[in-house]
Amino acid sequence: MHSGSTPAIEARGLAAGYGRVPVLRDINLAVRPGEVVALLGPNGAGKTTLLRTLAGYRRPTSGEVRLFGEPCNRVPVHRRCRQGVSFMGEERHIFPGLTVRQSLRLVRGGPESIELFPALARRSRHRAALLSGGEQQMLALALALARAPRLLLIDELSLGLAPLVRERLLDTVRATADRGVAVLVVEQNARAVLSRADRAYVMRRGEIVDEGTASRWLADLDGLAARYLS
Numbered sequence: 001m002h003s004g005s006t007p008a009i010e011a012r013g014l015a016a017g018y019g020r021v022p023v024l025r026d027i028n029l030a031v032r033p034g035e036v037v038a039l040l041g042p043n044g045a046g047k048t049t050l051l052r053t054l055a056g057y058r059r060p061t062s063g064e065v066r067l068f069g070e071p072c073n074r075v076p077v078h079r080r081c082r083q084g085v086s087f088m089g090e091e092r093h094i095f096p097g098l099t100v101r102q103s104l105r106l107v108r109g110g111p112e113s114i115e116l117f118p119a120l121a122r123r124s125r126h127r128a129a130l131l132s133g134g135e136q137q138m139l140a141l142a143l144a145l146a147r148a149p150r151l152l153l154i155d156e157l158s159l160g161l162a163p164l165v166r167e168r169l170l171d172t173v174r175a176t177a178d179r180g181v182a183v184l185v186v187e188q189n190a191r192a193v194l195s196r197a198d199r200a201y202v203m204r205r206g207e208i209v210d211e212g213t214a215s216r217w218l219a220d221l222d223g224l225a226a227r228y229l230s
């Protein structure tokens with residue numbers, strides 16, 4: 001962990017919602033370069049809303065988001081993207097009509113992009129639309145990484161995917177952070193994500209109700225589930 005460095009992203013007293021309906025309240029968090037930080041919480045806790053607000057798709061109603069040390073509440077998504085923010089939402093951002101190889105070429109991904117996932121390399125001439133869900137998510141991650149992000153915001157990394165695919169995706173996420181990228185990731189399987197994460201925040205009803213090191217949570221997974229995730 002790089003506790004001394006400027007956070008890639010930071011929220012201070014952040015609130016956001018939909019129309020007049022408040023969802024997020026007083027969110028304080030920071031993710032530093034080199035860290036994998038897990039965002040845990042039951043359905044409806046506000047994880048997606050938080051990621052989308054951090055990515056710039058929703059404007060905070062109060063509080064502040066700082067990107068690489070600079071206030072960014074009014075910075076639009078495309079400028080955040082240019083600064084190195086990559087957002088992987090629940091819907092997979094792939095190009096259905098292109099093959100794996102064409103997709104990676106489009107985002108100027110080098111050969112290493114495809115080598116990330118051997119399963120994908122074997123499918124390089126297949127159209128993305130015809131890949132399995134797991135292969136599509138590998139492609140979405142490879143496309144996100146090909147843009148050399150400095151901050152990755154990932155929602156529901158492995159929803160509906162096989163355990164082996166989940167492990168492969170999470171290993172890649174960990175390796176990405178080890179190269180200096182900051183990662184904030186929502187993942188249903190707490191054990192799987194915590195075993196690669198540095199820290200975790202737990203959300204409930206729009207608030208961060210707890211936080212700690214991944215090793216602390218891993219040592220008490222049952223307590224975590226009983227207190228917060230059920």
Ligand SMILES: Nc1ncnc2c1ncn2[C@@H]1O[C@H](COP(=O)(O)OP(=O)(O)OP(=O)(O)O)[C@@H](O)[C@H]1O
Pocket residue numbers: 018021023041042043044045046047048049050
């Ligand atoms: N487009 C929307 N309009 C109005 N309310 C919304 C909208 N999207 C989400 N909400 C509400 O915001 C709250 C938080 O939802 P959000 O999707 O952020 O939670 P989540 O933790 O990501 O849950 P899940 O794991 O089910 O995706 C919920 O009460 C939800 O009903």
